[in-house]
Amino acid sequence: MRHDILLVATLAATANAFQLPFSIPKLFSSKLILPTPEQEVVGPTTPRIAIIGAGAGGSSAAFWISKAKERFGVDVEVDVYDSKDYIGGRSTTVYPYDDTTLPELELGASIFVEANKNLWRASDEFNLTRRNFRDEDYETGIWDGEQLILSYAGGWWDTAKMLWRYGYISPKRTETFVRGMIKDILTLYSRATPKWDNLSDLSNLLGWAEITNTTTEAYLAKQGVSAKYINEIVEAATRVNYGQNVDFIHALEGGCSLAGTGASAIAGGNFQIFENFLDRSGANVYLNTPVSSILPSTQPQQWSVKSTRGSIDYKAVIIAAPFHSTDITVPMSVSDQIPDVPYVHLHVTLLSTTSPYPNPAYFGLPPSSLVPRMMLTSNQGARQGRKAPEFNSLSYHGAIRENEWAVKIFSSTELSDEWLANMFHGQVGWVHRKEWDAYPKLPPTSTFPPVKLDRGLYYVNSFEPFISTMETETVSSRNIVDLMLNDEFNASICGRSIPPPEDNESDSEPPTQKDDFVYGWDC
Numbered sequence: 350m351r352h353d354i355l356l357v358a359t360l361a362a363t364a365n366a367f368q369l370p371f372s373i374p375k376l377f378s379s380k381l382i383l384p385t386p387e388q389e390v391v392g393p394t395t396p397r398i399a400i401i402g403a404g405a406g407g408s409s410a411a412f413w414i415s416k417a418k419e420r421f422g423v424d425v426e427v428d429v430y431d432s433k434d435y436i437g438g439r440s441t442t443v444y445p446y447d448d449t450t451l452p453e454l455e456l457g458a459s460i461f462v463e464a465n466k467n468l469w470r471a472s473d474e475f476n477l478t479r480r481n482f483r484d485e486d487y488e489t490g491i492w493d494g495e496q497l498i499l500s501y502a503g504g505w506w507d508t509a510k511m512l513w514r515y516g517y518i519s520p521k522r523t524e525t526f527v528r529g530m531i532k533d534i535l536t537l538y539s540r541a542t543p544k545w546d547n548l549s550d551l552s553n554l555l556g557w558a559e560i561t562n563t564t565t566e567a568y569l570a571k572q573g574v575s576a577k578y579i580n581e582i583v584e585a586a587t588r589v590n591y592g593q594n595v596d597f598i599h600a601l602e603g604g605c606s607l608a609g610t611g612a613s614a615i616a617g618g619n620f621q622i623f624e625n626f627l628d629r630s631g632a633n634v635y636l637n638t639p640v641s642s643i644l645p646s647t648q649p650q651q652w653s654v655k656s657t658r659g660s661i662d663y664k665a666v667i668i669a670a671p672f673h674s675t676d677i678t679v680p681m682s683v684s685d686q687i688p689d690v691p692y693v694h695l696h697v698t699l700l701s702t703t704s705p706y707p708n709p710a711y712f713g714l715p716p717s718s719l720v721p722r723m724m725l726t727s728n729q730g731a732r733q734g735r736k737a738p739e740f741n742s743l744s745y746h747g748a749i750r751e752n753e754w755a756v757k758i759f760s761s762t763e764l765s766d767e768w769l770a771n772m773f774h775g776q777v778g779w780v781h782r783k784e785w786d787a788y789p790k791l792p793p794t795s796t797f798p799p800v801k802l803d804r805g806l807y808y809v810n811s812f813e814p815f816i817s818t819m820e821t822e823t824v825s826s827r828n829i830v831d832l833m834l835n836d837e838f839n840a841s842i843c844g845r846s847i848p849p850p851e852d853n854e855s856d857s858e859p860p861t862q863k864d865d866f867v868y869g870w871d872c
């Protein structure tokens with residue numbers, strides 16, 4: 350039954366959604382002039398590039414630079430710095446009971462989707478195994494702090510109840526919006542991808558000015574989606590994915606929250622993609638090495654990067670961490686340009702329990718009820734003066750061994766041991782708590798941080814207030830590496846092999862763009 354499929358798709362999306370990328374600005378590609386090998390700078394010392402941060406953004410930046418080295422012999426040496434002792438940043442795993450024989454759990458970024466073409470392609474090329482989240486399809490509920498307003502296990506009766514509650518049109522219109530957005534995003538992987546030095550320009554170019562300057566609630570309402578659907582289903586998605594409500598978060602990120610079809614993760618941990626990026630890039634990786642300042646060097650056209658390794662000069666520096674979290678000193682002319690972007694302070698609680706379901710009493714249900722194991726939330730009750738949910742999402746994540754399950758809870762405050770004991774009938778085994786500055790607060794806006802901060806100084810995380818995901822960080826870094834290579838080396842990731850754009854149908858045949866073409870990988 351059609352309705353069934355549609356509703357299921359929408360709800361499933363709600364559960365795990367995440368997603369995609371970008372925007373565009375002025376085509377600096379028109380300025381691209383590629384050197385012949387003899388023209389390349391081969392100075393007494395090879396030019397060095399520093400990358401600050403070994404998460405999705407920094408590791409992929411190193412990888413994109415290595416593609417240009419491999420393809421065109423761009424002669425550079427790359428140093429990657431991270432203050433932590435691991436690669437992956439906000440993408441990292443832990444093991445229940447610290448026992449590596451048990452299945453790992455993602456502590457930060459957990460899923461990506463097929464439209465995330467860089468991560469998808471990377472997992473193929475690096476022979477990493479993708480796990481599909483359909484494998485752990487749990488019944489889903491929506492809790493408003495006082496009532497379970499929806500419970501969906503997929504049967505016809507539940508589907509009928511959903512249809513009765515929300516109708517057919519609202520899910521359909523929402524889906525149309527999300528599909529259109531994904532289609533726009535995919536242009537960023539084509540040969541003709543825009544390249545940008547200003548995110549407002551990219552947003553305008555993609556036709557997203559209104560989507561980014563409007564709340565999810567206002568935008569969807571304007572599309573004719575019902576308030577009930579927005580306040581319950583859509584908000585469940587924005588809260589689990591970004592810890593923000595529909596009357597706050599902009600509609601672009603709201604749409605991304607709903608784009609979770611085909612959610613996947615890498616078996617063993619998503620961070621392996623980022624380890625592979627670095628391994629294959631040939632970059633020098635310095636972990637446990639916080640950078641404390643990036644200042645103009647006494648040498649012309651160089652930046653002096655200070656860390657526990659000392660002060661080293663670089664021709665270009667790529668900052669791939671949220672600037673305000675880095676504690677890096679830069680010239681005031683640079684810091685003044687970077688707006689203060691507040692991040693959502695998120696509490697992640699991972700635990701194991703022998704209780705197969707959460708406690709029905711907590712949800713005001715009779716003792717025999719089977720509480721949905723994917724419990725999402727809506728703030729609608731609180732808006733009407735009732736109690737707000739104490740958590741953003743609470744989800745079972747499969748068995749870690751016989752009769753013991755992993756659970757992940759996101760909340761805006763710490764959940765006490767007593768709270769957990771009550772929720773899981775006193776049957777809590779291992780608990781791991783982590784606080785993250787997870788993603789930016791994403792209110793409607795039409796201005797974004799600068800992509801290029803100064804000559805030779807670039808900012809990957811300028812993209813986050815637009816869209817914040819692992820994938821979009823790899824797209825932002827690709828754009829920045831192209832910008833940097835263009836500015837400093839007369840090169841680009843795909844430079845020499847990109848034919849000038851031609852719309853001549855009769856001879857546009859030769860470089861056929863296959864469906865699986867991904868700019869930067871295929872050129």
Ligand SMILES: Cc1cc2nc3c(=O)[nH]c(=O)nc-3n(C[C@H](O)[C@H](O)[C@H](O)COP(=O)(O)OP(=O)(O)OC[C@H]3O[C@@H](n4cnc5c(N)ncnc54)[C@H](O)[C@@H]3O)c2cc1C
Pocket residue numbers: 366367368401402403404405406407430431432433437438439440456457458459460461638639640641669670671674675676677695697785786787788809810817818819820822
């Ligand atoms: C709980 C949670 C769930 C999420 N879920 C998803 C999801 O399902 N899917 C998804 O795509 N995204 C998700 N995200 C968002 C995603 O994690 C981020 O968008 C992405 O990982 C950011 O990558 P990055 O490389 O830009 O930044 P980061 O991963 O934060 O990397 C920055 C790195 O810079 C380092 N650093 C900082 N300062 C310095 C310094 N001074 N010197 C040296 N190094 C420094 C840091 O140690 C860090 O390793 C989630 C995030 C969280 C927290």
Ligand SMILES: *[C@@H]1O[C@H](CO)[C@@H](O)[C@H](O)[C@H]1NC(C)=O
Pocket residue numbers: 474475476
């Ligand atoms: C991935 O696996 C295939 C098939 O086993 C193999 O041919 C290929 O070399 C592997 N690639 C990498 C990068 O390890």
Ligand SMILES: *[C@@H]1O[C@H](CO)[C@@H](O)[C@H](O)[C@H]1NC(C)=O
Pocket residue numbers: 558559562795
């Ligand atoms: C939002 O964007 C639209 C489309 O560009 C524009 O007409 C409108 O003025 C903008 N609104 C605000 C508040 O910036």
Ligand SMILES: *[C@@H]1O[C@H](CO)[C@@H](O)[C@H](O)[C@H]1NC(C)=O
Pocket residue numbers: 547548549550797798799800
């Ligand atoms: C981006 O361009 C807009 C105009 O399109 C401008 O107002 C804004 O200042 C620019 N942003 C940056 C960071 O340069």
Ligand SMILES: *[C@@H]1O[C@H](CO)[C@@H](O)[C@H](O)[C@H]1NC(C)=O
Pocket residue numbers: 382384388389390837838839
């Ligand atoms: C890049 O090209 C420009 C114009 O052709 C030239 O002036 C400049 O010296 C070149 N720079 C490098 C680093 O090759």
Ligand SMILES: *[C@@H]1O[C@H](CO)[C@@H](O)[C@H](O)[C@H]1NC(C)=O
Pocket residue numbers: 853854855856
């Ligand atoms: C397109 O290609 C054909 C055949 O090569 C040529 O005759 C024609 O002039 C081209 N048209 C344009 C607009 O370049």
